[in-house]
Amino acid sequence: MKFHFQGNAVEAKDGDTIAAALYRQGQRIFSRSFKYHRPRGLLCVQGKCPNCLMNVDGIPNIRTCITPVRDGMTVKAQNAFPSLETDWLSITQRFDWLMPVGWYYKTFTQRAMWHAAEPIIRKVAGLGEVLTSETPNYEHSWMHCDRAVIGGGWAGIEAAQAAGARGEQVVLVDDQPALGGQSRYRKRSGQDPSDLIKRLQALPNVRILLDSYCFGLYEGNLLGIVQRNPHSGAAERLVHLRAQHTTVATGAYETPLLFPHHDLPGVMLSTGVLRLLHLYGVRPGERVVVVGAAGASAEVSAELRDAGIVVVATVSPEQMRVASGAPGVKGIQTEIGRFACDLVAVCGPQVPDAGLAAQAGGKFAWSADHGAFLATGLPQHVSLVGAAAGEGLTGVRSPLPLGKRAFVCLCTDVSSQDLCDGIAEGFDHIETLKRYTTATMGPCQGRMCQLSAIGVCAQQTGRSKAETGVTTSRPPNPGITLGALAGPGHHPIRRTPMHYVHERLGAVWMDMSDWRRPRYYRTSSTSAEKECILAEYRAVREGVGIIDVSTLGKLDLRGVDCGKLLDKVYTHRFSDLRAGRVRYALMCDEGGIILDDGTIAHLSDDRYFVTTTTGNLEFVHQWLDWYLAGTGWDVHMANVTAGYGAMNIAGPRSREVLSKLTRCDLTSAAFPYMACREAEVASIPVIMLRIGFVGETGWEIHCPAESAEALWEALLEAGQDSNIRPFGVEAQRLLRLEKRHVIVGVDTDALTNPYEADMGWAVKLEKPDFVGKAFLARVTGDLSRERLIGFVLSGPGLPEDGAAIVADGQLAGRVTSTRHSPARQAAVGLGWVKVSQAREGASVDVRVDGKLVPATITLQPFYDPEGGRLRQ
Ligand code: FES
Numbered sequence: 055m056k057f058h059f060q061g062n063a064v065e066a067k068d069g070d071t072i073a074a075a076l077y078r079q080g081q082r083i084f085s086r087s088f089k090y091h092r093p094r095g096l097l098c099v100q101g102k103c104p105n106c107l108m109n110v111d112g113i114p115n116i117r118t119c120i121t122p123v124r125d126g127m128t129v130k131a132q133n134a135f136p137s138l139e140t141d142w143l144s145i146t147q148r149f150d151w152l153m154p155v156g157w158y159y160k161t162f163t164q165r166a167m168w169h170a171a172e173p174i175i176r177k178v179a180g181l182g183e184v185l186t187s188e189t190p191n192y193e194h195s196w197m198h199c200d201r202a203v204i205g206g207g208w209a210g211i212e213a214a215q216a217a218g219a220r221g222e223q224v225v226l227v228d229d230q231p232a233l234g235g236q237s238r239y240r241k242r243s244g245q246d247p248s249d250l251i252k253r254l255q256a257l258p259n260v261r262i263l264l265d266s267y268c269f270g271l272y273e274g275n276l277l278g279i280v281q282r283n284p285h286s287g288a289a290e291r292l293v294h295l296r297a298q299h300t301t302v303a304t305g306a307y308e309t310p311l312l313f314p315h316h317d318l319p320g321v322m323l324s325t326g327v328l329r330l331l332h333l334y335g336v337r338p339g340e341r342v343v344v345v346g347a348a349g350a351s352a353e354v355s356a357e358l359r360d361a362g363i364v365v366v367a368t369v370s371p372e373q374m375r376v377a378s379g380a381p382g383v384k385g386i387q388t389e390i391g392r393f394a395c396d397l398v399a400v401c402g403p404q405v406p407d408a409g410l411a412a413q414a415g416g417k418f419a420w421s422a423d424h425g426a427f428l429a430t431g432l433p434q435h436v437s438l439v440g441a442a443a444g445e446g447l448t449g450v451r452s453p454l455p456l457g458k459r460a461f462v463c464l465c466t467d468v469s470s471q472d473l474c475d476g477i478a479e480g481f482d483h484i485e486t487l488k489r490y491t492t493a494t495m496g497p498c499q500g501r502m503c504q505l506s507a508i509g510v511c512a513q514q515t516g517r518s519k520a521e522t523g524v525t526t527s528r529p530p531n532p533g534i535t536l537g538a539l540a541g542p543g544h545h546p547i548r549r550t551p552m553h554y555v556h557e558r559l560g561a562v563w564m565d566m567s568d569w570r571r572p573r574y575y576r577t578s579s580t581s582a583e584k585e586c587i588l589a590e591y592r593a594v595r596e597g598v599g600i601i602d603v604s605t606l607g608k609l610d611l612r613g614v615d616c617g618k619l620l621d622k623v624y625t626h627r628f629s630d631l632r633a634g635r636v637r638y639a640l641m642c643d644e645g646g647i648i649l650d651d652g653t654i655a656h657l658s659d660d661r662y663f664v665t666t667t668t669g670n671l672e673f674v675h676q677w678l679d680w681y682l683a684g685t686g687w688d689v690h691m692a693n694v695t696a697g698y699g700a701m702n703i704a705g706p707r708s709r710e711v712l713s714k715l716t717r718c719d720l721t722s723a724a725f726p727y728m729a730c731r732e733a734e735v736a737s738i739p740v741i742m743l744r745i746g747f748v749g750e751t752g753w754e755i756h757c758p759a760e761s762a763e764a765l766w767e768a769l770l771e772a773g774q775d776s777n778i779r780p781f782g783v784e785a786q787r788l789l790r791l792e793k794r795h796v797i798v799g800v801d802t803d804a805l806t807n808p809y810e811a812d813m814g815w816a817v818k819l820e821k822p823d824f825v826g827k828a829f830l831a832r833v834t835g836d837l838s839r840e841r842l843i844g845f846v847l848s849g850p851g852l853p854e855d856g857a858a859i860v861a862d863g864q865l866a867g868r869v870t871s872t873r874h875s876p877a878r879q880a881a882v883g884l885g886w887v888k889v890s891q892a893r894e895g896a897s898v899d900v901r902v903d904g905k906l907v908p909a910t911i912t913l914q915p916f917y918d919p920e921g922g923r924l925r926q
Pocket of ligand 1: 097099104117120
């Protein structure tokens with residue numbers, strides 16, 4: 055396998071991680087530190103430190119020591135310029151005296167200074183760049199089990215095997231590509247779990263997720279798990295695992311010993327050294343000094359010698375003084391002498407990896423015997439086993455020297471001296487110290503540094519470690535990609551029953567809520583959008599047009615008390631609506647704010663047909679249900695949106711076309727404006743509403759969804775002689791704007807009441823009660839805020855939605871909808887202005903393309919203000 059690193063081809067062996075392949079080829083610097091841009095090499099080789107973060111195939115901050123090589127992948131260094139080996143910003147470490155802990159707050163005391171420095175700081179700060187181009191695929195899955203076991207080491211395998219043998223459904227999660235934990239790389243551990251693993255794998259009720267890590271334990275024992283490369287089509291899968299019981303068997307991880315320049319490339323945790331050696335067959339160095347307590351260093355030294363690596367010396371932590379070399383380690387100074395080497399293997403303290411226990415509600419208590427904080431007080435559904443519970447841990451004495459080059463926090467270059475300075479300035483609680491210095495707040499989330507930070511804090515404050523305590527572990531830990539959280543880029547689409555007819559007619563689509571609707575129809579004569587929309591507009595104003603309105607929400611209400619419910623929930627009165635009539639319906643919340651609008655048709659004595667706006671159906675349905683609950687009223691409500699197709703045939707010739715297909719009398723005398731009928735059109739049973747959103751004679755026809763396509767085709771055929779034309783949402787919006795018909799949510803906002811929107815006529819305060827009445831009764835006539843007005847532009851151009859409306863040189867309001875009106879031969883629009891400016895004929899200016907253009911306010915429709923055409 056080959057991949058590209060900084061433009062050069064790198065050979066990799068089967069099973070290699072990126073870091074292993076690079077290390078084998080001689081790469082020693084893997085990253086640059088956050089603040090001082092110090093060179094950093096591999097440290098833990100376990101995915102727990104910040105040292106190997108790189109950009110992989112455009113994704114920033116990938117831990118290369120746990121990322122398997124894929125053939126052809128592209129790997130780049132980050133946070134270094136011009137290269138990892140020569141990073142110009144490393145000069146900042148010479149000026150560390152200028153950047154003490156908390157230096158932002160101490161240096162930029164003047165606003166102007168901060169504004170001058172901020173862009174520079176933002177440019178050089180941060181790790182990696184966000185991928186804005188094409189992103190890989192991510193997916194989510196959901197699982198349930200009796201027992202989740204997190205960790206595939208000896209303890210985890212035993213726990214899973216025992217639960218599996220009892221017949222429990224078990225999911226075992228491990229972040230490595232194979233089970234076995236430390237026995238995979240500690241050849242002298244004395245543990246060989248291969249038999250146990252075989253028995254486990256033979257259990258059909260145990261599912262094993264490898265290369266997967268658990269980043270959080272949430273309420274209800276919900277575990278967040280990320281699976282890397284679940285298959286070739288997905289980069290990561292986020293598994294939502296709900297378990298009856300969670301066994302945390304995440305083991306313990308090694309942390310660094312603190313001494314000056316311990317962050318040099320070539321100073322590595324002993325477990326990292328053994329991983330390189332035994333998991334990837336990479337020689338970590340040629341001449342090694344092992345630093346650690348007698349037992350641990352003897353084991354590591356023996357393993358290194360077996361591999362033919364020269365162990366120059368073994369040194370206890372207390373004897374260690376300073377590491378030296380540039381850019382990587384070349385030697386160490388100790389109490390017992392100076393040793394030249396190219397690798398320092400550090401046997402540091404072990405920390406139980408028990409963050410999940412804390413997230414489950416456990417607390418940490420210091421155990422001197424174990425040299426670690428151990429979790430206590432776990433809820434019943436969570437248990438800890440193995441090293442995560444402290445098993446096998448013995449304290450390692452680790453001196454904590456103070457100095458500017460003893461970096462406690464490798465993520466953000468916080469030294470032990472910085473912590474002392476923070477404590478001296480009063481931040482002597484471990485939580486405030488964390489926030490002031492940023493120690494433990496970097497990509498490793500305190501895994502490498504928390505123990506040392508607590509040690510320094512305890513040492514300086516004279517408190518014990520138990521009194522000092524730990525900082526809080528919160529998910530996600532470790533961090534996860536935003537892509538994994540977001541999941542697949544699903545965009546659910548709802549299609550109307552006439553969708554494929556529109557496609558044949560040349561529909562250009564737009565998304566509206568979940569629905570896909572024709573924006574306009576591209577015809578064979580022209581494909582120019584503007585011309586198509588204008589032709590559709592003219593068809594409706596001068597002849598006949600037809601639009602698919604199936605996306606309207608539709609509710610069928612039956613029962614003797616429907617009128618009462620509708621009176622309660624809508625502002626208009628419906629209990630007095632005669633059968634066969636339709637009324638505009640406006641819904642407000644308790645504060646009088648407009649929520650939705652639509653129409654309500656009284657079809658027969660106990661049956662009402664309610665339409666809602668396209669996006670608000672579910673909400674309106676719930677709202678009606680809410681106010682019906684507990685009343686005992688006889689109302690039965692059904693959401694029939696998917697069961698009905700709907701179309702609106704409109705225009706001066708619409709009657710002529712429709713009458714060819716129905717025996718229903720369509721004359722205005724028999725079927726007047728705002729009437730409704732149940733009838734048949736083209737032998738299809740329909741509900742017909744004579745309403746006019748677009749301002750022309752027209753009928754909204756609802757029919758069974760399975761017949762909608764046939765009805766649409768029949769109407770088009772019947773209208774051929776009248777040059778009927780389908781029209782889309784864009785023409786509809788222009789037509790409705792000329793009538794000054796409001797679209798809730800476009801022309802109204804989250805504070806609009808009916809009086810401000812000039813719809814006070816739809817509020818019947820004389821009703822005994824309705825939702826919002828108390829508020830609306832108070833604001834009647836008191837339009838203290840703003841009012842929705844229409845305006846006609848006197849000059850050229852078209853303002854954008856949201857453009858400023860200016861009066862007397864002062865900002866007076868904003869535009870909500872604009873279009874160029876063929877009827878007025880000018881740009882017209884709706885907008886909000888202060889009440890004092892909302893006068894017929896008042897002059898304002900509207901901002902168009904950066905210039906102010908005069909406009910005249912009108913409170914009338916722009917087209918057919920008397921509404922004669924609707925009633926024809
Ligand atoms: S070396 Fe990769 S995370 Fe520590």
